[in-house]
Amino acid sequence: MVNSIWLMIAQRLGLGLVTLFVISLLIFGAVELLPGDIAQEMLGQSATPETVAAFRRELGLDLPAHERYLNWLGGVVQGDFGNSLANGRPITDLIAGRLGNTLFLALYAAAIAVPLALVLGILAALYRNSWFDRAINVFTLSSISFPEFFVAYILIFYLAQSGLFPSIAKITPDATLGEKLYRTFLPALTLTLVVTAHMMRMTRAAIINLLASPYIEMARLKGMSPGRIIVKHALPNALAPIINVVALNLAYLITGVVVVEVVFVYPGLGQLMVDSVSKRDITVVQAASLIFACAYVLLNLTADVLSTLSNPRLVHKR
């Protein structure tokens, strides 16, 4: 049984590599399809045909697309992501610090959001249809109905303008952990509000869905307390959808937070990606997409492994 899990992991990691390859191809193709190239976008309003042509020659954009892709791929296989086309800096330098920032914020938000969502979800399922359930639902639903930047503005209005927290998450390299946590509290809180509702509602729904099952009925007849029933019997069987939603939201925290980065002036990967797409800086776009893709593949794999482990029937599949 354990072997089959290892086999699956190995299989999925192999497939993950294929996924990464396909994504690099897709992204490259998509950026090629976008109207305009880096020469035009960098020069913007001040572009002229001659300067654009010179820019292209300098960057080797006059080579055919497949050649440029193969060159890039050749470098990546050897661990060289190349340089940014826009400012010539090595991509590994560009990305390293930002990746750290992105992961830090994602972990920070997840550390608050996931336990919070699970506890609230379980409580809501336990006290379903009570005022507590309603109130927690209305609050979380409202908070995800607001666009992220709007939630951020409201938090800034209440928590930053009064001087409690800084309105911009300026991180210096030598900041202590406590300082970092303090300065990034508002973006983390914004993200928490954005992702909690989804996970919490899935937890609640998945648990309630099981409560009418015969084995829960049985447990109830045996006189088990409702809280115990949910934690001991319902939750383990409701884990698969919950894990999936949690994985989805974790991936979102890593890849989708560009708006929060912009509002709090937090230098993460999202802003880098958007800037690079808009300037058609394809090498940076590729590298950032691959990192995002890795995050997805790994999180999905983890989610699948965990949901398989959580269901004995799947583990002992014939």
Next chain:
Amino acid sequence: MDALIGFLTALLWIAAVIVAAAGVAWVFKTVAIALAPAGVAKVLRTAPLTANFGIIVIIVYVTVAILAPLIAPYGEREVVGGEYLPWSTTHLLGTDNLGRDMLTRLIYGARNTVGIAFVTTGLAFALGSILGLLAATVGGWLDQLLSRIVDILMAIPSLIFALLLLTIVGTSVVNMILVIALIDSTRVYRLARAVAMNIVVMDYVEAARLRGEGLWRLIVREILPNASAPLVAEFGLRFCFVFLMISALSFLGLGIQPPTADWGSMVRDNATLITFGDITPLLPAGAIALLTVGVNFVVDWMLHRASGLKE
């Protein structure tokens, strides 16, 4: 001190709104039970007040959306006065940054936004859940193929993906619906597949297979009913994510074509006001939130019924 008073006033308002909402829901419930045919009335009787409230909200939104030109005091794009006029009897909710009537924009926004969100979510669910269930039931290479395609699509951050696709195909409403639906359907697929995976190994599905039931019948009769609860729950949320997606796209300049009113863009256009304590952007944001809450209240009730719980 001011902040405290503000906070208390806000609390008071919230309490008043809750009481009013409960009252309206109760009246609605009573009237609806009295008027509805026996079968429906019986179902309605079991519905909690919150579900009734949700139903009212949906009915009101749909009515407003359909009758927008009749209800709205002014034309959708009409410039009726100065910018940011305060609330008054001629302009109940004041005017926006171009001097258009806010109430009118909100009413037309209902039509455009709800319509688009509904179509998009419907498409995403049709596509995502069918493929997800199919993959889980058939398994093998089909499952692998679909799952890897979805993995690939999902591994590209959705906003970036939407930006890429819309820049390539152009931003018409139809394109926007299709692109968002495609992106959303991958999320639905994953969920549908995960839920169905748990079901296909159940004994009764095994039994149905042995009985020689066809694939389609297996999915529709045996698996779908048991997978519907998480899917319905997901629908309630995905629905409102569409508004947010449109709002985020308008952040990148790819939203709905002006002068068409839509709530997502209205929040975006007025959002900076909130940092000065001006509540104008809360109106469209509140409109989205109210609908989200309403829809999910109904969803909760349906979940509850589907679970077979009696309490």
Next chain:
Amino acid sequence: MKNTSDENTIIHGVSRREVLQGATAFGALAMTGLLSGRPAAAQPKQGGVLRIGMGHGATTDSYDPATWDQAFVQVFATARHGYLTEVAADGSLVGEVAESWEASPDAKVWRFKLRDGLTFHSGKPVTTDDVIASINHHRGEDSKSGAKPIVQEIVEMKAEGDDILVFTLAGGNADFPFVLSDYHLPIMPSADGKIDPTSADGCGGYVVESYEPGVRAQLKRNPNFWKTDRAHFDGIEMLSILDAAARQNALVTGEVDVIDRVDLNTVHLLKRAPGIEILDTTGTQHFTFAMDTRVGPFDDNNVRMALKYAIDREELVEKILNGYGAVGNDHPIGQSQRYHADDLEQHSYDPDKAKYYLKQAGLDNLDVTLSAADAAFAGAVDAAVLYSEKAAAAGINIQVAREANDGYWSNVWMKKPWSAVYWGGRPTEDWMFTTAYASGAAWNDSFWENDRFNELLLAARAELDENKRRDMYVEMQGIVSNDGGVVVPMFASYVMAHSDKVMHPEVVGANWTMDGFRAVERWWFA
């Protein structure tokens, strides 16, 4: 400097003594910064770190002057670099790396004398080789520079002795010294005739300590700066804060001292915040709607005139600029510029006149599409919507097409028949007209050809008689206004905000945002 005293041959030049005395005779551009706020304190004080929140900046930015295109890199560049010439706050031209200059009678050959004893931050002296290499970076076959069109007129550059540099131009240009103040043309250290475009070394008032593109730049005062009455701050910290609300909040909560690009929708609210002052300058920045005059219906001037009378300029200034600007008269010359045509009839909203012109064109009504995106200018989409509303009364149906911000300049501008455009403006009439209205110019976005205009443009450029020159520029403005393919509804102010601890001179530069990019050099803490 041999011709300095000869009144007949030397028209535009600033003697060394004049510069040293601060009397700037050259090109009296009356582009005086419009002032709000209190009168500035008398004596600048040294000290403090100025933190600036800029509304621009991208991770793709670089040190290479060829690619600079927005205010973050421009202000950053001005902080660390020196230029040959500088547009002073009152719009006149003063020397910076160049101490003085003189022209041949036909304004074709220009001699610039470099200031003595200037050094780069690295300690290397500034030489004529460095200047030549710095300009050459933008010239030639392989130049990818945004400044290539403006240095194209230079035929030859050569050094005469240690400190004289001779420019030979293809044709006479009385405004040539202005061109050298362009932000693309900083003087950078060279080796083997080439500058290093990845180097931060310059001869400006501040030395770069750290720079993370799209995020932040930190600079400290250059202890060897040659200007003793400038660069008052101990250090500068520039932050790229793209979101308008975030920028305002950073100022209100004291995270930064100055911001640019104040959100015009809420500027009236920001103004009320305690300790915050709004600073606005009206200069040459203008917003336009450019029509492709080669294609129908815009090839008919009657249609163009109808569209010019169908726009409510006052409403746009009121609602899009929140009053921070002035109405335009369908030509790109600002009211405060040297040769502005004050007596030209002002185009204003008049549906009847618009209808009249439509009839002249043989039309009862008109269907046109106007492409806009907020990338063109903040509020462009809204401006187009307002335009469309008002034009309906004249039987003109303007369909507003909201385009993607992404790739706007390469896919929409000069590609779609009618699109919204932003112009930072140019300090001289000739420069502006040459850039965007001359026949065949790379950025002639209306593809407009007018023989009389082109003739006047060449004549005026080399004309050294002030009055004749004025007459020609006035006539050109009339031609552009009544025949050109560009609707110029408004001139937009640069609107900034700062805490009341930040002081600035009474006259603030209006040629660019942030005191002509030089706030870091000219401002100080109370």
